[in-house]
Amino acid sequence: MIAAHLPALQVVVPLMAAPLCVLLRRPALAWALTLAVSWVVLAIAVLLLLQVLETGPVTYPLGNWAAPWGIEYRVDMVGAFVLVIVAAIGAVVTPFARRSVEHEIPRDRIYLFYAMYLLCLTGLLGIAITGDAFNLFVFLEISSLSSYVLIGLGKERRALTAAYRYLIMGTLGATFYLIGVAMMYMMTGTLNMADLATLMPAVADTRTILVALAFLTVGISLKLALFPLHLWLPNAYTYAPSVVTAFLAATGTKVAVYVLIRIFFTIFGGVEVFRINLIGDVLMGLAILAMVSGSAVAIYQNNVKRMLAYSSVAQIGYMVLGVSFATVTGLTGGIVHLFNHALIKCALFMALGCVFLRIGSVNIGDMAGLGRRMPVTMASFVVSGLSLIGVPLTVGFVSKWYLIQAALEKGWWPIAVLVLFSSLLAVIYIWRVVEVAYFRPAPEGGPAPAEAPLSMLVPMWLLTGASVYFGIDATRTLEVAGGAAAFLLKGTP
Amino acid sequence: MIFKAILRVVSKLLIPPIMLFALYVQFHGDFGPGGGFQAGVIFASAFILYALIFGIDNARKVAPAWATRTLLSLGLLLYASVGVAGILLGGNFLDYSVLADNPVIGQHLGITLIEFGVGATVSGAMITIFFIFAHQDG
Numbered sequence: 001m002i003a004a005h006l007p008a009l010q011v012v013v014p015l016m017a018a019p020l021c022v023l024l025r026r027p028a029l030a031w032a033l034t035l036a037v038s039w040v041v042l043a044i045a046v047l048l049l050l051q052v053l054e055t056g057p058v059t060y061p062l063g064n065w066a067a068p069w070g071i072e073y074r075v076d077m078v079g080a081f082v083l084v085i086v087a088a089i090g091a092v093v094t095p096f097a098r099r100s101v102e103h104e105i106p107r108d109r110i111y112l113f114y115a116m117y118l119l120c121l122t123g124l125l126g127i128a129i130t131g132d133a134f135n136l137f138v139f140l141e142i143s144s145l146s147s148y149v150l151i152g153l154g155k156e157r158r159a160l161t162a163a164y165r166y167l168i169m170g171t172l173g174a175t176f177y178l179i180g181v182a183m184m185y186m187m188t189g190t191l192n193m194a195d196l197a198t199l200m201p202a203v204a205d206t207r208t209i210l211v212a213l214a215f216l217t218v219g220i221s222l223k224l225a226l227f228p229l230h231l232w233l234p235n236a237y238t239y240a241p242s243v244v245t246a247f248l249a250a251t252g253t254k255v256a257v258y259v260l261i262r263i264f265f266t267i268f269g270g271v272e273v274f275r276i277n278l279i280g281d282v283l284m285g286l287a288i289l290a291m292v293s294g295s296a297v298a299i300y301q302n303n304v305k306r307m308l309a310y311s312s313v314a315q316i317g318y319m320v321l322g323v324s325f326a327t328v329t330g331l332t333g334g335i336v337h338l339f340n341h342a343l344i345k346c347a348l349f350m351a352l353g354c355v356f357l358r359i360g361s362v363n364i365g366d367m368a369g370l371g372r373r374m375p376v377t378m379a380s381f382v383v384s385g386l387s388l389i390g391v392p393l394t395v396g397f398v399s400k401w402y403l404i405q406a407a408l409e410k411g412w413w414p415i416a417v418l419v420l421f422s423s424l425l426a427v428i429y430i431w432r433v434v435e436v437a438y439f440r441p442a443p444e445g446g447p448a449p450a451e452a453p454l455s456m457l458v459p460m461w462l463l464t465g466a467s468v469y470f471g472i473d474a475t476r477t478l479e480v481a482g483g484a485a486a487f488l489l490k491g492t493p
Numbered sequence: 494m495i496f497k498a499i500l501r502v503v504s505k506l507l508i509p510p511i512m513l514f515a516l517y518v519q520f521h522g523d524f525g526p527g528g529g530f531q532a533g534v535i536f537a538s539a540f541i542l543y544a545l546i547f548g549i550d551n552a553r554k555v556a557p558a559w560a561t562r563t564l565l566s567l568g569l570l571l572y573a574s575v576g577v578a579g580i581l582l583g584g585n586f587l588d589y590s591v592l593a594d595n596p597v598i599g600q601h602l603g604i605t606l607i608e609f610g611v612g613a614t615v616s617g618a619m620i621t622i623f624f625i626f627a628h629q630d631g
Contacts, residue, residue, distance in 0.1 A: 008576075008586035016573045019566030063579070063587035 006051070007060035007073040010044045010083065011126045013037055018118040027110035031098050034114045038087070038094040041121065045087035049080040049480070059131065067131065068192035074131030077484040078335065082128040082258045085342050089250040090121050093346065096459040097243045100353045104155055104241045113153060117247070120146040124255045133181045133267065134191045136259065137174065140223070143255070144170045147248055151240040162235035169222055169232040176219025177259075183212035184267070196267045204271040216263050217279060224256030226283075226320055227290030230313045237309035242353030245305060249312055250346035254338045257319045261335070264323065265488035274326045284324040288418055290317030295425035299432070304362045305352055307429055308345065311388065314422060315341045318403060321415070325406045331485035333402030336477055340395035340470070344387045347463035351381040354452035354460065364433060369442025371434075373449050376457050378437050380464045385430035387467045390423045394471035398478070504546045511539040519612050523601070529608035533615025540620050549628050561620045568613030575606045 002009070017037040021030040051058055052075055060073040075083070097117075105113050123143025130136050148170065152163035185191055187208050188199040203209055218229075225233040233253075237245050264273055274280035294314030301307035319341070322334020352362050354377040359366055371378045387394035400419060407415040442448070451457070470477050515536035522528035544552035576587040584591035589603025 005580050005586065008580065012573055012576060012586060016570060016577075019569040022562055022566040023570075061585060064585045064590065 003047070003051075005060070006044050006048050007058060007075055007129055008062065010041065010048065010129055011073075011122055013040055013044070014118045014122040014125065018115045018122065021111050021115040021118060025111050027102070027107060030111040030114040031094075031101075034097075034118060035094045037118065038090040038121070041125065042084075042087040042091040045080070045083040045125075048075050049084050051075075052077055052080040053480070053483075068190045068195035071135050072131040072192060072194075073129050074194065075129055077480060077487050078258065078261060079128050081335065081480050081484055082255060082338065083125060085254060085339050086121070086124045086128060086251045089247060089342055089346055092459045092462055093243060093247045093250075093350075096246070096350055096353070096456050099453050099456055100243045100357060101241070103357050104243075105153055109153065113150070113241075116146045116149045116153075117244075119143075120150060120247075124251050127255050128258060131193050132191055133184065133193055133196065136262075137178050137181060140174055140177065140259075143252070144174060144223075147244075147252060150244040150248070151236050153244070154239040154241050156239050158235070159239035162232075162239045166232040166236045169229070173219045173222030173229075176215045176222070178219075180212045180214075180216035180219060183208050183215065187212075193262065193266050197269050200268060201270045204268075213263075213268065213273065213279070217260070217283075220256055220260045220263065221286075224253045224260065224320075225313060225316055227286050227293060227313060227317065230290070230294075230316075233313060234306050234309040237312065237349075238303055238306040242349065242356050246346050246349035246353060249308070249349055250342040253312065253316055254319075254342055257316070257323070257334070257338060260320070261323055261331075261488065264326075265331075269488070269490075274324070280324050280326060283320055284415075287317040287321035287324055288415065290314060291321065291422040292317075292418060292425070295422045295429070298429045299425060301429075302364050304355075304364055304367070304433055305349070307364075307433075308348055308352070311426065311429065312345060314426075315345070315388075317422075318399065318419070321419075322399075322403055322406065325410065326489070327406055327409060328482070328485045328489055329402055329409055330406035331488060332478065332482045333399055333406055335484050336402065336474075336481035337399035339477055339481070340387075340399045340467070343395060343463050343467040343470070344384050347380060347384040347460055347467060348388065350456065350460040350463065351377050351384070354456050357452055357456070358449035364436055367433065367437050368440040369437070370449070371438035373442060374451050377452050377460070380457075380460050381437075382430075382434060383464050384467060385434070387471065389426045389430060392471075393468065395467045395474070395477075396471070398471060398474045500546055504542055508539045508543060511542070512536060515539070515612075515616075519608065520605070522608050523604050529611025530615050532608075533612040533617075534619055536612065536616040537619030537623070541623050544623065544627065549624065553624065553628070556620055556624075558621070558624070561617045561624070563617075564613050565617030565621060566614075568610045568615075568617060570610075571613065572607055572610035575603055575610070579603075 014037055017033055021033055024030050024033060057074060057076040061067060062071045101110055101113060120143050123139045123146060126139030127136055130139060148163045148167045151166060152160050184196060187203045187206060188196055190196055190199060222229045237249060291314050294310050294317060298307045298310035301310060319334045319337050322330045322337060355367065356362050358374060387396040390396035390400040400423060403419055404416040515532045518527035518535060519529060519532035540552060540556055579588040579591055580586055582591040589600045590596035591599060592602050593599035
């Protein structure tokens with residue numbers, strides 16, 4: 001009986017846990033509940049993925065109102081893959097969170113932190129599961145509003161301005177998305193994505209739909225921080241609490257990329273938008289600019305969190321590049337990079353969380369000699385860093401291999417060269433940290449920082465291990481990502 | 494403003510009808526204009542008026558932080574529980590028809606409970622937001 005209701009439970013379980021956290025109030029209880037829920041959510045996501053792999057897309061009409069009148073949850077290969085990414089990151093971040101949150105959040109606000117964290121998880125899962133364009137907007141707002149709060153909880157006062165800036169940009173993005181949805185509704189009279197997809201070819205040539213497409217693309221590009229709309233991201237990631245940065249960097253932008261994919265290949269699936277107008281070219285140009293400029297700016301940052309934030313801008317460029325190819329290989333590369341980059345960035349930001357817990361700073365100058373004082377943490381940073389660069393036998397290599405292949409398939413070798421060039425820039429900024437941590441002597445005097453607690457090291461190494469494991473044996477991830485890409489490019493769902 | 498006799502008397506007279514009107518909007522929502530959201534805002538406005546006239550500290554005694562937060566969370570829990578009850582009784586999530594023997598009564602019961610949850614959450618949230626801005630007490 002439960003199996004049939006998994007799509008609803010995926011969203012409802014974390015949604016109900018959030019108010020329970022507020023009622024429990026005690027930090028330890030709130031954390032324990034969050035931990036249990038995040039593992040249940042992961043189990044549901046994995047079961048859904050298996051179900052989709054076995055029997056194809058799963059649908060669930062809420063309140064038993066049949067689509068397209070009612071809201072329909074629809075899990076296909078891409079959706080299930082994104083659900084697993086978000087749920088897995090949530091399940092790994094929660095055990096990590098306990099010590100880090102105790103250190104960075106005032107004690108009387110910890111239960112509110114977990115309530116917001118659960119709401120954010122709810123929103124992100126909801127975006128990936130819903131088959132309704134307006135319902136997606138609602139979940140987008142749930143996840144965004146809670147992430148503004150989470151970012152604003154940062155220790156420094158600058159976290160508030162960072163959160164406020166993100167609020168302005170994020171609200172603009174969400175409003176643009178809503179305007180786009182309203183215009184599509186005006187022309188087709190439906191909000192259901194599958195229904196939109198069937199009705200879209202008949203009205204695709206109208207100016208209204210063209211404008212709607214522009215609003216949708218710009219709105220979601222704001223959310224996913226595509227260059228040059230990324231200006232909110234560096235400060236938000238830098239000043240947010242460590243746990244929040246690790247969680248959002250691995251999930252928030254990925255889900256936004258998923259929405260972009262949904263718009264282009266499901267809603268506009270029957271139209272082949274990339275052939276009839278410039279969107280593909282513009283996205284590709286911006287993706288390449290993001291790749292190169294993000295990596296280049298990252299080199300000059302002294303705050304390592306900010307450095308990784310700029311690196312995220314570059315990595316988002318890779319994902320959008322994969323999408324803009326609109327070929328099976330390119331889209332596979334983009335989708336698999338959602339997963340791979342989530343593993344890498346989450347582990348890297350977790351390592352910085354450990355560093356911040358012990359030395360109270362993430363400035364590169366303060367990390368001198370940490371390679372010897374926190375060997376386990378820094379080793380994880382190095383392995384994940386190598387993966388970020390794209391060294392063979394790591395997940396980063398798998399994604400870049402597919403992107404380069406996709407570029408060469410089309411004969412666009414300059415793009416392949418630029419992907420490699422951007423990876424070389426990543427070598428520079430990762431090396432700067434490694435050099436300081438391993439080859440510079442620790443400062444004299446003062447207490448030597450100890451290694452981070454086990455409850456933080458284990459989740460971090462789980463992700464680091466996964467980023468090597470899926471780098472060596474990428475068959476499972478590529479099977480799902482490739483299947484998802486093929487499914488999306490088939491045209492109408 | 495506690496020294497302005499007219500304001501004090503008029504608001505004392507007004508607050509009970511405001512609350513009553515909120516409940517009318519709440520329970521009449523499925524027949525006429527209104528519903529949980531509007532009712533919640535009207536209900537909260539009674540507390541806000543009280544706080545404006547008699548001061549934040551007095552209002553905080555009537556509606557302490559823990560109470561408004563509890564109200565807020567219970568509302569959301571009620572909403573979600575009605576949905577889960579639909580699953581447990583053999584329907585889909587938020588399927589009201591299975592809540593009673595007669596689907597029409599079930600739909601009625603479902604939407605009334607859902608709207609009540611919305612009303613509780615909205616009024617809790619409105620009061621909390623007002624107090625946080627007015628008092629800066631988190």
